[in-house]
Amino acid sequence: MTERLASSAGSLLERRISRRGALARLALASSALAVAPLRYLLRPGTAWAAIGPGNCSGGLCTDGYTAFCCEINGGTNTCPSHTYIAGWWKCSAYGGGGLCSPEGVRYYVDCNRIPGQDFPGGCKCANDDCNQRRVDCNHFRYGQCNTQVSGTTEVACRLVVCQNPADIADFNCNGTVKYDDSTCGHEAACLTWPEQLGGAGGA
Structure with a gap:
């Protein structure tokens, strides 16, 4: 699990997203592992599908930030x-x-x-x-x-x-x-x- 998180974080940083964006996505992946580890590790998809409504194929709900x-x-x-x-x-x-x-x-x-x-x-x-x-x-x-x-x-x-x-x-x-x-x-x-x-x- 640690190796997967490190790899995910590295990929995010390589894309030069903001520091907060990288931290938010790493935290999101960690939450997915904590809440639904087998689903996150064994099924295709993203951390969003593991910890939240999985019906969004796009939109602001999938951008990694929180609502006002x-x-x-x-x-x-x-x-x-x-x-x-x-x-x-x-x-x-x-x-x-x-x-x-x-x-x-x-x-x-x-x-x-x-x-x-x-x-x-x-x-x-x-x-x-x-x-x-x-x-x-x-x-x-x-x-x-x-x-x-x-x-x-x-x-x-x-x-x-x-x-x-x-x-x-x-x-x-x-x-x-x-x-x-x-x-x-x-x-x-x-x-x-x-x-x-x-x-x-x-x-």
């Missing part, structure tokens, strides 16, 4: 119940017309499932649509926020904020910066309004 929280949380750019803020990264060259366009930068914040709790619906495409990104699938944590919470769980969804998360008291994040400008083009209609953030999720 506002897409599944009634249009609200906040962490939903059963999640907590676990980490963040920076888009340093935002050129779109949505949230944070005046600043020209965006901060993407991961809302991870709270350990010991279930996220409603589990791993699936947002709103059961192959053209929307995944929810509660990627077992991954950057780890700059709420370090008192141990372990790693799935990223349920993502927030966008326009100021450094380390400066937002309720987020409880440190200032260690990770960058991924390949995510600057990620958009959702619910991020076009200037509402920035509310609470930080919870039980």
